[in-house]
Amino acid sequence: MRPFDDATRRNIEAACASFARLPGEAEPSALKRAAVVLALTESSDGDDTAFLLTRRASHLRAHRGQWALPGGRCDAGETPVEAALRELDEELALKLSADAVLGLLDDYPTRSGYLITPVVVWAADSAxxxxxxDEVASVHRIALDTIEHDDAFDFTAIPESARRVIRFHHQMSLIHAPTAALIYQFREVLAGRHTRVTDLEQPVFAWK
Incomplete structure (x- = not known):
């Protein structure tokens, strides 16, 4: 268990600092920059640290109704950290400063044309x-001990790709990449492992 306290914050910040992050290509051809947030907060019962996971609104044009980390496309001239904090405010009304940022994970290129930078933040005022x-149907707190279970993730083959599809088991749902891949890498970072995830595939329905 990782209680939501200063010691846990320091430990996670240290784990992120020791992670040798791989940025995407300096000029990715035709990929649009985007950022998502692994926002750490209290779990539902208050006994553990959790991250926030959303269900996208059903009326959105793209990826409607899907599970996602808060985030979106970077505006012109905006850094991934600035975009992540702005999106967190726009989607969940959480206003955080750059001081809340604990670290960044590897950039992840998606089949739908984005290069996603995952930003880990400490969201102390979760109330x-x-x-x-307009963007979020629901928000959920996923305790960190949930993703540390051996059976939290699985890997499966699809005929359309030589790469394995990763899936995160959440309650009665299967959450796929890119979200599952980013959560998986965060789990690995917490364990001190420098596991790469850009070779993990997304399901075909997410390719558009």
């Missing part, structure tokens, strides 16, 4: 969470 109904 302020207010999902924006």
């Amino acid at each position: 302020a969470i207010a999902p924006n109904p």
Whole structure:
């Protein structure tokens, strides 16, 4: 168990600092920059540290109804960290400063044309969470001990790709890459392992 306290914050920040992050290509051809947030907060019962996972609104044009980390496309001239903090505010009304950032994970290129930078942040004031109904159908707190179980993830083959599809088992749902891949790498970083995830595939329905 990882209680939501200063010691856990320091430990996670140290794990992120020791992770040798791989950025994407300096000029990725036709890939649009985007950022997502692994926002750490109290679990539902208050006994553990959790991260926030959202269900996208059903009326959105792209990836409607899918599980996702808060995030979105970087605006012109915006860094991934700035975009991540802005999106967290726009989607969940969590206003955090750059001081809340604990680290960054590997950039992940998606089949739909984005290069995603995952930003890990410490969201201390989680009582302020207010999902924006224009973008978010629901928000969920996933305790870190959930993703550390051996059976939390699986890997499967698909005929359309030589790469393995990763899936995260959450309650009665299967969450796929890119979200599952980013959560998996965060789990590995917490364990001190420098595991790469860009070779993990997304399901065909996420390729558009």
